[in-house]
Amino acid sequence: MNWQEQETFLVLAEELHFGRAAERLAVSRARVSQMIHTVERRIGAPLFERTSRRVSLTPLGIQLRDALAPHHHGILAALARAADSAGAAEVLRAGFTHPLGSEMLMSAATMFRAERPACTVELREVQLSDRFGQLRRRELDLVFLEYPAVEPDLVSGPVLLRDAKVLVVPTSHPLATRTSVSVADLADETLLTARGLAGYFLDHHFPTHTPAGRPIHRSMTMPYWQEVMVQVAAGNGIALAAAQAGHFYPRPSLVYLPFDDLPPIEYGLVWRASGLSPAGTAFVRTVTETAPSTMPDSVDREAITQPEPPPG
Incomplete structure (x- = not known):
């Protein structure tokens, strides 16, 4: 296996998703698939099981991953140490x-x-x-x-x-005159956030229901934080943010309200x-x-x- 094939195999073995592996490697999904097929032909057996719903390692794939990963990472570390020792x-x-x-x-x-x-x-x-x-x-x-x-x-x-969590709302929002808010105040609201965030991150920071069980909707369509703020100012939803946002991103059309019941x-x-x-x-x-x-x-x-x- 050449270096690119090694890296492609190990990244796919971690992601178990051709699209995410392609994004990490900055190549096309087809290129990832092509390199994996090349390696499998050379070995003579499949390394991954592919279905329409999931990708998983075969027992041979697990064996190769466990044997290859320490050497691959060790080479990277050795190169970094050599560069440092060279005094460059x-x-x-x-x-x-x-x-x-x-x-x-x-x-x-x-x-x-x-x-x-x-x-x-x-x-x-x-x-x-x-x-x-x-x-x-x-x-x-x-x-x-x-x-x-x-x-x-x-x-x-x-x-x-x-950093304490705050709720960002437009000045026209009914909550804008409050001095603080709670999760219960988010009932039937739409929380805007950037797209591409992992599910575990969203679940950790963005509640989906109030304590009484009323739904809190999520919208993840914008790539940049500033776009989220523009949409909030336009009245298209509200957002959760860190308290520092009120210091670094003050807007006359927005209000930042501290939460009473969310962790920092x-x-x-x-x-x-x-x-x-x-x-x-x-x-x-x-x-x-x-x-x-x-x-x-x-x-x-x-x-x-x-x-x-x-x-x-």
Whole structure:
């Protein structure tokens, strides 16, 4: 198997979905299918069972995955260590899905570069509709995003901050004059959010029913957060957001209302399970250590807090 065939097989073995595997690999679905067929012909037996509803590994496919994955990831890690040992200038690429994350990463990057002047830190915005795409395409080394991030090929670091949930409504909405809201107030409303979010993430953050059992509808048709805000302002629905949204995205046509009965949003760093370079590991440590001191003073610190350090 050449390198591309190895990567295609391992990605499909994780995703068990040709479309998602193609997205991660930035190739067509037909190309994924073609490479898998090539490998299966070479081996002489199927590696995947395919039906109209699901894709699963055959026993031979499981055997190959378990034998191949450690070597594939080990080669990637070895290359990263070799580059670091060679003393070459390294570029770390960090992504963020939320504006406070960009502020915290910028502050950490300034401190990090003072200690490692040969290392450059580049920051890029990551859209909610494609939270892991740039990471999986190796365009980013890590991403500062909303938890949960339960992905078999990724690693989640510790929670670095918590931000209260708020409800975003247009000024014309009946709830706009309230000082706070509860899940019960969402009965028969339509919650707007970005498309492409995993089911487990939606279920964690977006209730589907009130405590009394009344439905709360979801609409996931927009790729970008700013488009969600425009649709809310136009009266086409309401949205759940983090409290920082009211600070970084103020609009005269929107009102941000705190929830009385929803837990806060937790944030942290995520990177590939194949590992970080030594410089990447050091940067994660810098972000973790500086997180409590890098929030802008203008942000509401009662709504946004860092987790308590572990005992001991």
